[in-house]
Each structure stands twice: as C-alpha cells, then as structure tokens.
Amino acid sequence: MVKKERIEFDENISPLSPLEERIMDFLWTNGPSPIGVISESLNVTMSSVAATLDRLVKNGIVERRQEKVGGRRKFVYYPLLSRNDMVKMFVENILDRLVENFGDVVVEYFHRRGIRQ
Structure with missing residues (x-):
C-alpha cells in the first residue's frame, strides 16, 4: 500500500494506488491470474504490473504461486483479501x-x- 505514512483525503479515498486498485479489481473479478494475462487485460506493461504485484505480495494482499500454465511454469497471483x-x-x-x-x-x-x- 503506497499511502502508509501519509493519507491524502480527496474525493476518492483508497488504500491502494490507482494501478494497485486496477490489478486488485481484475483479480477480484477474474480470479487468480499470471502477469501476462493481467498486463494484457489492463493494457499496462508487464514490468509495471510485475513491480506492482511484488509490492502487493510484500504487503500481504496478494499471494504468488508457481504453477504450470499452458505447459510452462508461471507465477499465478491470488488475492488474499x-x-x-x-x-x-x-x-x-x-x-x-x-x-x-x-x-x-x-x-x-x-x-x-x-x-x-
């Protein structure tokens, strides 16, 4: 969560950054997914999605599991909350x-x- 130390109150108070919120909305709606699927669906670069997911994993909001997807081992991200x-x-x-x-x-x-x- 980006706004840990200072919370700015505006018309849209959220515990998540805009990209974190978009990723979590995707996971809540579509279920566990690999980075590539999230990136393509949100039209956001894979590097931005990966960095944001790493932050969400670090904060205990998302869990990362390595699974076989389409014949390859990939990280799949699961919402924990x-x-x-x-x-x-x-x-x-x-x-x-x-x-x-x-x-x-x-x-x-x-x-x-x-x-x-």
Whole structure:
C-alpha cells in the first residue's frame, strides 16, 4: 500500500494506488491470474504490473504461486483479501492511527456522533 505514512483525503479515498486498485479489481473479478494475462487485460506493461504485484505480495494482499500454465511454469497471483476485507483493514488502520495520535478528540467525536460498538 503506497499511502502508509501519509493519507491524502480527496474525493476518492483508497488504500491502494490507482494501478494497485486496477490489478486488485481484475483479480477480484477474474480470479487468480499470471502477469501476462493481467498486463494484457489492463493494457499496462508487464514490468509495471510485475513491480506492482511484488509490492502487493510484500504487503500481504496478494499471494504468488508457481504453477504450470499452458505447459510452462508461471507465477499465478491470488488475492488474499476480499474487497470488503481490504476496506475494513484500511478503515481500522486509519482509526487506530487517529486514536493513537488524537485519542481524546477521536473518542469524543464518536461519542458526539452516537457511534458505539
């Protein structure tokens, strides 16, 4: 996830970069796939897709498995999180950091809003 240290709030808050989001959308929709299929479907260079997938693997969002595809050994990428789990993890991360940095203010805000567990 690219936006770990600093989150910029605009009209489209996302835990993923635009390319990460496109790749994850592809995997969630089409299922496990090799780099070549993802690259061709998204019309993005294989090197960009490979670098982005490496980042997603490193962050525990995608798993890479070596499999036989079309008679050749290739890496196939599997999403480890559902779209809903990704959003939940992102929101929890933001809220945890807000509470850690601004505890009383955050708790008071949720109390005023009537938000309870």
